[in-house]
Amino acid sequence: MTYRLPAITLTILLFAVGCKTAKLSTGKLPATATITEEGFLNCFTAGTSLNGQPVWCEASAVLYNGKNVFFANDKDMPGGQSPVFMKAPETLADSTKPPTYLTAAPFSQGTKYEDFAQTPDRRFVLLTTAFDRVKPGGHDWDRFNTILYWRSGDEQHPHVLAPDDTSRTSIAYRQQIAQLLATEEFPGAIPYFKIEGLAATDKQLLFGIREEGKSYESFTYRAKIISVSYSVEKAGEADRIRLANDWKIVNNFDIASADPSLPKPLAISSLEYDPHRGCFWMLTSMEANGQLDAYLWVITPSDLYANKPFSLVRNEEGQPLHTPGHKAEDLTPLDHNRLLLISDDDRARTTIGAQVRQPNQAAYTILTIK
Structure with missing residues (x-):
């Protein structure tokens, strides 16, 4: 496999053609993919600190909207900055071009962002936190339970996804999800879960459940996908997304059974739903004993909703395509043939060629689909 360091070749992204249809298709799935570019993104100025401690860029979400690339850091930022920011695609590897921070209050009020999504017609962008913390009897951790959305191009006016128009978090949906994930061990409602996936079709939002169990210290890793229908309605001058009450588990994928040779856990x-190809992409990642890695999977909409297994994407040599040394945590289609991946390597000093990651950087990868 050939790895090529970036030479700011991303200007071609500006010419990516967006898909305007919202209709799901079941076209032929891609056969192979190749890593064609890697680099480090500067998320903020070197030496940035918060409460006397260095801030690390633990980028966990990425979205290309046809004009800019949006990122989200799953850590809080100092005042005047934001965990959500954007860059022009041709400046991803250019350390002299700082990001534009999205400083509207809702962005800083949410904590631990995990995944972006975009409706297939590119009308709305959504961003979810992990929903992995709640404080019984208090509201201090409600901010970990937040889904934001905004009209494309109007990122300065994000809304909180909630049953009403005044809530500052999406905590109202937490119990519905917990009840959906109930098991024999945890009847009624599961005490703990973590969201790390978000995709949007023209009618539904789909969430990927990475962890579920008793607590953040006692859980089982998952690749479980739940869905809920949504609609758009007028509320004064604003368009508001409303969720139905039809939450369901649509796919419970067993990674180990699909390919026992892959590392665990x-x-x-x-x-991510890809409107260019009419398929869903999934990343599965791991962080164990100092090992960081991620694998790419793909599935048709009909197979996903039928609870059939995802297909592992391979390289041209027939080996599983993965990102050794980097924990890829989100992806976004750039065009019909390329995907951009962002990695949350926590605080590891990971490398790309001779480059060593600095605290203010995050690794990105571009895949070319064959």
Whole structure:
């Protein structure tokens, strides 16, 4: 496999043609993919600190909207900055071009962002947190339970996805998800779960559940996908997304059974609908004993909703395509043939060629689909 360091070749992204249809298709799935570019993104100025501690860029979400590339850091940022930011695609590897921070209050009020999604018609962008913390009897951790959305091009006016128009978080949906994930061990409602995937079709939002169990210290890794229908309605001058009450588990993918040769433990870290190809992409990642890695999977909409297994994407040599040394946590289609992956390598000093990651950087990868 050939790895090529970036030479700011991403200007071609500006000419990516967006798909305007919202209709799901079941076209032929891609056969292979190749890593064609890697680099480090500068998320903020070197030496940035918060409460006297260095801030690390633990980028966990990425979205290309046809004009800009949006990123989200799953850690809080100092005042005046934001965990959500964007860059022009041709400046991803250019350390002299700082990001534009999205400083509207809702962006800083949410904590631990995990995944972006975009409706197939590119009308709306959504961003979810992990939903992995809640404080019984208090509201201090409600901010970990937040889904934001905004009209494409109007990222300065994000809304909180909630049953009403005044809530500052999406905590109202937490119990519905917990009840859906109930098991024999945890009847009624599961105490703990973690969301790391978000995808949007023209009618539904789909969430990827990475962890579920008793607590953040006692859980099982998963690649479970749940869905809920949504609609758009007018609320004064604004368009508001409303969720139905039809939450369901649509796919419970067993990674180990699909390919026992893969390392363990792998779990879902991203889910994305690709309107260019009419398929869903999934990343499964791992962080164990100092090992960081991620694998790419693909599935048709009909197979996903029928609870059939995802297909592992391979390289041209027939080996599983993966990102050794990097925990890829989200992906976004750039055009019909390329995907952009962003990695959350936590605080590891990972490398690309001779480059060593600095605290203010995150690794990105571009895949070319064959």
